[in-house]
């Protein structure tokens with residue numbers, strides 16, 4: 266071990282620490298292996314020390330020690346990110362916050378909780394009172410609240426509520442700065458966006474205040490269509506129907522459904538599917554709509570999330586890619602946003618251009634007040650050059666791509682630059698550039714006294 270790590274360990278006092286290299290390495294990884302490009306870059310990267318924080322006091326002590334000794338600190342939640350977000354590129358401390366999992370309070374339509382709470386535990390606690398999270402990633406059963414806000418973007422529920430970036434979807438965040446004398450800062454309303462999808466580069470989140478949605482009884486329902494175009498149009502009819510309460514509207518083009526083995530009965534050969542979560546009270550009008558669009562219902566069952574069952578959302582969002590990777594590692598994926606005014610047209614153009622190199626998968630979402638869809642097409646991987654070419658062809662057709670094969674915030678964003686507020690804020694809360702170094706590439710590390 267280097268002397269800076271020895272000095273750090275002496276300084277950490279009563280904070281729970283793990284130094285066994287194998288255990289530290291295990292928790293220095295996430296789902297970056299979805300990307301053959303990132304897998305090559307990150308497979309051997311590891312932190313040097315694992316801190317298992319169970320309180321804000323542990324976080325403050327760790328941040329202070331890291332600042333004093335010039336040691337990088339990377340926060341880890343459930344470790345389900347796809348772009349190596351919690352992989353410590355420059356080693357140092359991996360700060361696991363899953364032990365901070367308390368609900369601070371719950372008041373009607375708002376909850377305040379610690380960041381390590383698993384999203385399923387949060388909803389299990391809230392639903393008996395008639396409320397639930399507005400949205401969650403399809404990794405709800407493994408991911409943490411803090412990891413979702415710091416590393417995710419939206420998911421199940423975004424068809425109604427938009428992404429996390431929409432004003433009002435994060436009410437407040439409490440953070441700890443990385444300084445010799447860390448400060449605790451409460452960021453409210455728009456200011457809370459400074460930590461959204463910043464990969465933990467702009468402060469360590471120790472509490473989040475989130476707005477809630479009414480907890481409907483949700484029904485998983487699958488509709489089969491003759492073509493991907495018909496599934497997209499059927500999905501659009503449902504997405505546009507404001508009177509239908511919905512949480513998921515997911516068109517999936519054949520042959521992707523052929524990889525969903527447990528859903529075999531509901532996935533007829535050659536048919537494209539529409540996977541939906543619809544509130545019980547909207548099932549009748551929903552069925553009318555999709556039948557009129559040429560669909561046939563092949564599956565209908567209340568959403569079941571308990572161990573042993575598979576909710577339909579675990580075939581959607583980035584779980585669709587996972588269903589393929591379970592049997593064939595030669596595929597990877599992209600993350601696209603189609604232009605709202607010609608979403609179907611541009612999506613079908615890509616289907617035409619790429620043929621069987623790309624399996625179509627779309628997720629209807631609201632974006633800036635407009636209904637559109639994002640896409641997570643599953644792509645047959647050949648070379649990095651071809652992957653970059655596929656991205657360029659999408660972008661040339663007005664489809665924005667958040668590249669999931671890079672580690673930096675900038676290159677992984679649709680806009681290819683850091684959010685200006687987050688960039689400015691970083692200088693205030695992490696002046697030495699020790700928080701998850703290498704992820705915000707526009708922030709030049711300042712030299713400290715080390």
Ligand code: FAD
Pocket residue numbers: 295296339340341342343344345346347350351362380401402403404407408409410411412413414415416417418419420421463464465466468469470471582583584587701
């Ligand atoms: P981690 O992976 O542990 O961390 C994510 C990032 O947040 C890291 O940069 C980490 O440093 C930072 N971080 C974690 N906790 C804190 C904290 N307390 N303070 C500061 N920074 C912190 N994402 C979506 O948005 N929508 C989806 O539908 C979706 N589906 C997925 C499906 C699959 C199968 C997989 C593998 C991934 C999917 N993801 C999705 C990505 C990921 O699962 C989610 O974003 C998830 O919410 C991340 O939570 P986590 O606890 O695992 O975070």
